[in-house]
Amino acid sequence: MIDVRRLRILREVAVAGTVTAAARALGYTPSAVSQQLAALERETGSELLRRRGRGIELTAEGRLLVAVAERVGAELEAAEAELAVRAARPGGVVRLLAFATALQTLVPRAAAALAASAPELTLEIDEADPDDALRLLVQERADVVVAHDYDLLERRRHARVHRRELLADELRVVGAADAKRGAPDAKRGAAGAKSGAPGALDLATLAERAWVLPDRGSACDRVVERACAAAGFAPRVVARSSDFAAIAALAEACGAVALVPRLSLERTAPTAAGAAAARPLATPVRRLVFAAVRDGAQRRPLEAAVLDALTDATAAPA
CATH class of the missing domain: 3.40.190.10 (Periplasmic binding protein-like II)
Incomplete structure (x- = not known):
């Protein structure tokens, strides 16, 4: 009979990517995790893991057992849920x-x-x-x-x-509606609006503007970069921040533009006027x-x- 606890350890190693990281998550020592994995290999008569660089990779047999561990874990969660319902x-x-x-x-x-x-x-x-x-x-x-x-x-x-x-x-454009700071002209803005919601902007009309972007390498940063690339340009970045309030404030103050999630505008718009000026994209980008x-x-x-x-x-x- 395969030890369910050892299956859980194998799954943890698969999720964490290394024995050391799995041991840290489980509260074990790396040697204890290695011993349990070795015992599981003896139980199953199969090689389950191979070293690859500084990490590990699962063999076909290892992947099979991880899938089993996932199903067992889901069944145990369901059993606990049922017991909780019955016990009220x-x-x-x-x-x-x-x-x-x-x-x-x-x-x-x-x-x-x-x-x-x-x-x-x-x-x-x-x-x-x-x-x-x-x-x-x-x-x-x-x-x-x-x-x-x-x-x-x-x-x-x-x-x-x-x-x-x-x-x-949906991501919204902030900073672009301020005419004093070089908003897109009416003709270009109207072209954008035809293909989206009222007041929507075609991202390509913002190619010449300065941009405020999220932290380099973050998910939101990668999304903005990809959206701009799809529109045919690379944004000229003048500032970055990890905080959407700072991004919106910098875009408004510096005559730049930025894309921020609509949900963040509930708390991060620097002024009521800034919140009202947020514009949708003609081709929506969503999280x-x-x-x-x-x-x-x-x-x-x-x-x-x-x-x-x-x-x-x-x-x-x-």
């Missing part, structure tokens, strides 16, 4: 991770609603970017995650993750915001309550 446990702690904009908007609304409707539920909230949050979720170091995928980027999909789509958050739990946990009362509260928060007024 009054409450507990839910560890929630979310990206910064969600912590300023969706999460506070959901937390306020839960405080009123489920006071027995305790939220432990922390910030994490989507990749880290999903990794911690799979490693069972978080219970609910609020993350996002950009439609111009591929994000790694985890087999054990159940997603609930929350909203499509898809979703909540995630481990597959099977969506039926557990606590996680289900948080998912429902996050869903309701998308419809709440800003």
Whole structure:
């Protein structure tokens, strides 16, 4: 009989990429992880891992067992959910991770609603970017995650993750509508509007403008660079920031333009006029915001309550 605990260790190594990282996540020593993997190979009579550079790669047999481990984990999550429903446990702690904009908007609304409707539920909230949050979720170091995928980027999909789509958050142009600072002329702006929503801008009309971009190499930075490349130009960057409030403020103050998610404008627009001036793109660029739990946990009362509260928060007024 294959030891389920060893299957979990193998899956953790597959997720983390190295024995050392897996050991850190599990709270074991690297030697203990290596010993358990060696024992699993003896149990199965198969080589499961091979060294590749500084990391490891799974053999075909290793990939097979990781898939088994994912299915076993999902079944255990479902069993725990069913037991929780039958026991009608009054409450507990839910560890929630979310990206910064969600912590300023969706999460506070959901937390306020839960405080009123489920006071027995305790939220432990922390910030994490989507990749880290999903990794911690799979490693069972978080219970609910609020993350996002950009439609111009591929994000790694985890087999054990159940997603609930929350909203499509379009990027908006800030800084471009200020005529005193060289907004696109009426003819070019009208051309953009024909192919999109009222007031929409064709990204190509902003090719000559200065740009404020997110931190170099971040997901949002890569999305803006790709969108501009698709429009036929490389942005002339005059400033960068990791904070959308700073990006919007710099674009407004410096006569530059920037793309920021619509959701961020609820909290980050430097002035009411700046918020009103935000314009959609004729060819939309979106990030898809979703909540995630481990597959099977969506039926557990606590996680289900948080998912429902996050869903309701998308419809709440800003």
